[in-house]
Amino acid sequence: MNPLEQLRGRLAELVDLEALTRLAEWDQLVMMPAEGGEARALVAATLARLEHERSTSAEIGEWLEAIPEDGLDDIDRDVVRIARRDWERSRRVPADLAAAAAQAAAEGQDAWQRARAEDDFASFAPALERNVELARRRGECLAEDGQSPYDALLGGFDYGLRSGDLRALFGALADALTPLISAAEEHSPPRALAIGVAEQEAAVRRVLARLGVDTGSWRVDVSAHPFTSWFSRRDTRVTTRYRDGDVESLLSSLHEYGHGLYERQIDPALARTNLDTGTSMSVHESQSKLWENHVARSPAFAEVLAADVSEAGFDVSAADLHASLVGVRRSLIRVSADPLTYPLHIIVRFELELALIGGELAVADLPEAWREAMRRLLDVEVPSDALGCMQDVHWGAGAFGYFPSYALGCLIAAQLWETMDAAIGPLDELLRRAEVAPIQAWLGEHVHAHGRRLDTMPLVRAATGRGLEVDPFARYVAPLARAAHGAGA
C-alpha cells in the first residue's frame, strides 16, 4: 500500500471507532439498563484510549511526509490537509496533560452535579478552578501563530474562529436584540397548550414522516435530553422527550432532525474519510436551529403542524399552535429560553469564559459576574447559583469555547434561510404546502455536501455570498416584538 492508502485505511478505522463511540453512548442514553453504567464507562475509556493512540501515532506523520503533493485529486488534497491539521493539533497536548484534563472533567461533572443540587458554589469552585487551569494550559499548547489560549480552545469546536471577531459580532447582536425584548414580552408572551403525551407522540411521528423520516433508515426514541446520533448516511437516530402540556417535543424533534439531515447529505465521495462529518459545532447547530426556528416556529408551517397535531387527536388552530411555539419571556435558564432571548444567554457565557481563560476573572468572582451580566443583558435578577452560573455542565466538564456555537448557529441559520428564500423561495409558500424537498436539496448542495472541506466562515461565505451578519437573525426575531396576531401576516 502507498502512504495515501495507508493514511486512508487509518482514517476509515477512526471513522469506525467514532461510530462505535456514538453507538455506546446512544445505547447508554436510550437502551441500557441503569446498572450497566459502570461497565460502559470502562468500555468508553478503552475506546477513547484506542482512538487517541490510533489518531496520534507517529506513523501518520510518516505517511503524511511521504505523500507526494502533486497528483492528488481535490478530495485527497483535502483529506491530507485536514489529516495534517488534526494530527498536528492532537500531538500538541502532552499525554499527561490530556489525561489530567480528562480526569478533571470527569471529577468536575460529579462535583457540579452535587453542588448544583445543593446550590453550593463554594463546593464546586475547586473543581472548576482545576478545569479552568487545565483548559488554559491545553489552550497554550494548542495555540498556533500567536493565538490566545481561548482562541485555540475555540478552534477545537470551530476551527478558524477568533474571539475578537465574535466579540464584535456578539456586541452588535446584543445591541439589536435587547431593545426588542420588552415589546416582544408584551405582544408575544408564552402560551401553554394542554396537549397530552400520546398526542405529541403521534404528531411528532406525522411531522417527521413528512420530512422523510422513515423506519428503514431512521429511529426516533425517547431520552432524558434530546440528542442525535448517526452510524452512516442510512442509520440516523434522533431522540426527543415528552412532557404533558408542553410543545417542546415538536420543536426538539425538528431540531434534532436538522442535525441528522446534515450528516446524511454529506457528499458520498467523502465516506470513510476524515471529511465525512459536519464541519463544526456552529454549522451543526445552524442546521438544527434552521429546522427549529425557521420551519417549526414559522407561521406558515404552523398550518401544517396544526393539521398534524389535530389529526393526532388534539384539535388546535394554526394561530394558537404558533403562539405556543414563539412566546418570549426573559428567563434564567438557557435551555428553555425562547428564540429571541436565547442568544443573550450565550453572550453572557462567552464574555465570562473568555475572562476566566484569559485570567481576568477569578472563579471565586464568577457568581457575582454572572449576576451582573444577566442584569445587564437580560434585565433579570439571579436568585441562586443553581439557577445562575451552575446551570450548565460545560465548564465543570472542561468545555471552554463551546458556548459560542449555540449563538452562531442561530445567526448562520437565519442568514442561510434568507439566502435560500431569495434563491428558491418564497419559502413560506413551500412550508405552507409542506414541500420541504427543495429546502433539503438546497441545504444538501450548499451546506451539507462539503463535509469538513470548508470551515465555518468559508462555508458561510460560499453558501450565502457574504460574511456572517447579525441582521438576518434580527429580521427573523423582529415579528415577535410586534403584535402577536400580526406575526403570521
Added chain:
Amino acid sequence: MNPLEQLRGRLAELVDLEALTRLAEWDQLVMMPAEGGEARALVAATLARLEHERSTSAEIGEWLEAIPEDGLDDIDRDVVRIARRDWERSRRVPADLAAAAAQAAAEGQDAWQRARAEDDFASFAPALERNVELARRRGECLAEDGQSPYDALLGGFDYGLRSGDLRALFGALADALTPLISAAEEHSPPRALAIGVAEQEAAVRRVLARLGVDTGSWRVDVSAHPFTSWFSRRDTRVTTRYRDGDVESLLSSLHEYGHGLYERQIDPALARTNLDTGTSMSVHESQSKLWENHVARSPAFAEVLAADVSEAGFDVSAADLHASLVGVRRSLIRVSADPLTYPLHIIVRFELELALIGGELAVADLPEAWREAMRRLLDVEVPSDALGCMQDVHWGAGAFGYFPSYALGCLIAAQLWETMDAAIGPLDELLRRAEVAPIQAWLGEHVHAHGRRLDTMPLVRAATGRGLEVDPFARYVAPLARAAHGAGA
C-alpha cells in the same frame, strides 16, 4: 508496569472490544434500521481486525515469557495459563489463511441463503467445498500433539473434547433414544394452544420476573431469532419472538435466560480477565437447556407457568400447558425439534461433518448421506435439500465442530439437574413453589463461578462427581414415552 500488569491491561482491553462486538451485533439484530447494515458490516470488520491484532501481537508472547512462574496467586496462574493457550492457538493460523476463511464464510452464507431459497444444492456446493477445504487447513494448523483437524476445530468451541469420545457417547445416546420415539409420538404428540401474542408477552414478562429479570440490569426484546447478549454482570439482554398460537416464546425466553444467568454469576474476581466468560459452547448450552428442558418443560413448573399464562389473560390448566410444551414428533428441522428427538438431529450433523473434514465424504455426496442418516436415526424421509442438509447456516459459514455442543448441552444439563436434585432437592417441590433461588445459587457455585478456569469435562466432573453420561438425559426423556397423563405424576 510489570509484565503481568501489562498482560492484564491487554486482556481487559480485549474484554471491552468483545463487549463492543456484542453491542454492535445486538443493536443490528434488535434496534438498527435495516438500511444501516452496510456500514455496520464495515464497523464489525474493523473491530474484528483490531481484536485480532491486539490478541495475537508479539508483545503478549514477551509478557508471557517474562512473567515469573512462582508467586502467582491461583487466579493469576489461570489467567496466564489460558492467555498462553489462546495466544498460541491464535498464532497457529497464518493471517492469509484466516483472511481467506473469513471471506469464504461471508460468501458461503450468502450462497447458502440464495441456494436454500431455491432448494438448489448444486449452486451451494462450490462455496461449501471451499469452506470445508479451508476449515480442514485451519484444523491442520491448529492441531496439537497428533490431533486430527476435526478435533482441533472442535477445540475452538469446546477445548479438550475429542471426537472419539463423542462418537462413543453419541452412539450410546442414539441407542437409548431411538427406541423411545415411537412410544413417545403416540403418548405425547404435539398439542397446539391458541394463545395470542399479547398474552405470551405478558406471560413471558411475569415468568422472567419470577426468575429475577428486573429492568435495572436486564432487557427483554424481540428479534427474528432469539439470542442472548451481555455487556457486564449487570447488563444482560435476552430476546425472544412471538407467534400467534405458539408457545415457543415461553421456552425460548427461559432458554435465553439460562445463557444470561451463566454470564452474570461468574466469580467477580475474574472480571476484566480472559477467564470472565462461559467456558465452552456446550456448557453454555447446558445452562440454557437446563432452564428450557428441566424448568420450563417440567410438570411441576407447569403449575407456575399456567398461573402466569392465566393471569396474562389466557386461561389454561397446568396439564394442557405442559402437554403443549413437551410433545414429541419425528421431524425434519432441528431448530423446532422436541427434546427427545433433538439430539438425534445433532448426531446426524456430527457424523457428517466429521466425514467431511476427514475427507471420507465428498460435498457432492452430502445430500444423499444426509437422507440416509435421517432415515437411520429418525426414520424420516427428507423431501428436499432445503429441508435437509441446507437447513442450517453453520457449514456454509465455515463453522465445523460447533454442532456437538447442542447435544452435549442436553446431556450436561440432565446430569447437573440430577446432581442438584440429590444435593438440594426434590427440585420439583421447589419448582412447584417457584422457588428458584436455591437452583440459581447451586449453579452459581458449581458451574458459573468458575468462568473459564475449568474446561467442559473437568467442570462436569467437578460439579457432578463423574464423567459425562447418557443415562440422566435418557431418564429425563423417558416419561415422554409413557402415557401423557402419567407424565406429571
